[in-house]
Amino acid sequence: MTALKLLFIFPLIIIKINANFVITRYDDECVLDPALVTEIASYENVTKHIMDQIRDYYGKTMYQEYTRFIDKFGARPSGTWILEKSIDHMIDLTKQHGLYDVTTEELEVPYWLRLMESAIMLQPRVKKIAILGFGSSVSTPSGGIHAEVIVVRSFAELEKLDRTKVQGKIVVFNEPYVSYGETVIYRTQGASKAARKGAVATLVRSITPFSIYAPHTGAQYYESNVTKIPTAAITLEDADLLQRLQEEGEKIVLEIQMAYMEDTKKSRNTLVDLKGKESPEKLVIVSGHIDSWDVGEGAMDDGGGMMISWLVPVVLNSLNLKPRRTVRAILWTAEEPGLIGAQAYLKQHKDELDKINFIMESDEGTFQPLGLDVAGSNKTRCIVQEVLKQFAPINKMENSGAPGSDIVLFIKQNVPGASLLNRNERYYWFHHSEGDTMNVQNMTNVIECAAFWAAFSYVIADLSVDLPRN
Numbered sequence: 001m002t003a004l005k006l007l008f009i010f011p012l013i014i015i016k017i018n019a020n021f022v023i024t025r026y027d028d029e030c031v032l033d034p035a036l037v038t039e040i041a042s043y044e045n046v047t048k049h050i051m052d053q054i055r056d057y058y059g060k061t062m063y064q065e066y067t068r069f070i071d072k073f074g075a076r077p078s079g080t081w082i083l084e085k086s087i088d089h090m091i092d093l094t095k096q097h098g099l100y101d102v103t104t105e106e107l108e109v110p111y112w113l114r115l116m117e118s119a120i121m122l123q124p125r126v127k128k129i130a131i132l133g134f135g136s137s138v139s140t141p142s143g144g145i146h147a148e149v150i151v152v153r154s155f156a157e158l159e160k161l162d163r164t165k166v167q168g169k170i171v172v173f174n175e176p177y178v179s180y181g182e183t184v185i186y187r188t189q190g191a192s193k194a195a196r197k198g199a200v201a202t203l204v205r206s207i208t209p210f211s212i213y214a215p216h217t218g219a220q221y222y223e224s225n226v227t228k229i230p231t232a233a234i235t236l237e238d239a240d241l242l243q244r245l246q247e248e249g250e251k252i253v254l255e256i257q258m259a260y261m262e263d264t265k266k267s268r269n270t271l272v273d274l275k276g277k278e279s280p281e282k283l284v285i286v287s288g289h290i291d292s293w294d295v296g297e298g299a300m301d302d303g304g305g306m307m308i309s310w311l312v313p314v315v316l317n318s319l320n321l322k323p324r325r326t327v328r329a330i331l332w333t334a335e336e337p338g339l340i341g342a343q344a345y346l347k348q349h350k351d352e353l354d355k356i357n358f359i360m361e362s363d364e365g366t367f368q369p370l371g372l373d374v375a376g377s378n379k380t381r382c383i384v385q386e387v388l389k390q391f392a393p394i395n396k397m398e399n400s401g402a403p404g405s406d407i408v409l410f411i412k413q414n415v416p417g418a419s420l421l422n423r424n425e426r427y428y429w430f431h432h433s434e435g436d437t438m439n440v441q442n443m444t445n446v447i448e449c450a451a452f453w454a455a456f457s458y459v460i461a462d463l464s465v466d467l468p469r470n
């Protein structure tokens, strides 16, 4: 998830963290109490030890397990049997690696099965159009939809059109890609907006800056009181072609057929705990989602993030490093249909939110690690920044305001947290498409992400101070 980047301009203030530590902040920089700085610096040997052990040994084992997991299960859509088998596999794997504190929490999740999809342009010439329905799309009527096309570049352009120009047509959104966070509204809201104008279906330019003729799926949501019309992604190539044909004055006619099945099934969030030695009730959560879309293999989204998070309590346990607080890895289920697993966890644990000292998620790639996108009070950010110093060059700190995907729900409840920053410029090239396979991943980078993720979360879980909230 990408969100609004916020710029903080700090006045000079003095903040008391607790009886021991005082932070003074000057504009954009933090000056911590020397005792806390000394304490943080004292972790340098242990963080180096954790990272070296992962680089030299545990990381390679993890990458083998990761590859085996993706090869064995492939795509793991919400509500499917294969997702549940993959969850069982991770539970077994945890125990095989010597950690037995693994539990699951059951919840209801959506099941949406893609049965068949096809699209063909009949006018002005015959051409097959690659489509990929969006999660929760309804089917076309039996016999399909045979209709004229109208292409628009934006919601504003659609709004300006007279209803008679849209009625009974297939609306093609050929929106320019700005960023995932800004452009994804065409996928999530396009069908509802077009249906209000009387459209019979929508096809949306895939939310990616790059294409070799692959459509990209993702979740979409029908607004209430709107006719549910079928909605699917098309490739950048076809979106541009349809736009040009329209501008050339051609009448465009498509025939589309889409069929899906919908149900509700049971799934599970998986919790892997390394209990804290002093304050086991306090948590540092590291997480990723185990489900994926039904296309590709969910290797990048979010097999990598799930795996490096799973490794944290497992490797710390193997290294006999028990921090003060509990380190909990959560393998979220059903993130893709709309953060369903995280919502259930939040509901079930809403009275324990003050016990979450810090919550982390990796769901935007495990390419070369760069640092963290941190949400939290200024005091928390100062401490995180100090900890990050020992990870240079992995010490970049951003503040998008909404790090991660699942954890955004917790951030909104004032729980401090962070997502992994990495060189993910190409993330959306593969995201939610057939291209999301192990070939996108690079072993050295994934291991480096894992090393940083484990060592950083160890320090936060072991520090003598809690991360302060606003």
Ligand SMILES: [Zn+2]
Pocket: 289, 301, 302, 335, 363, 405
């Ligand atoms: Zn994801």
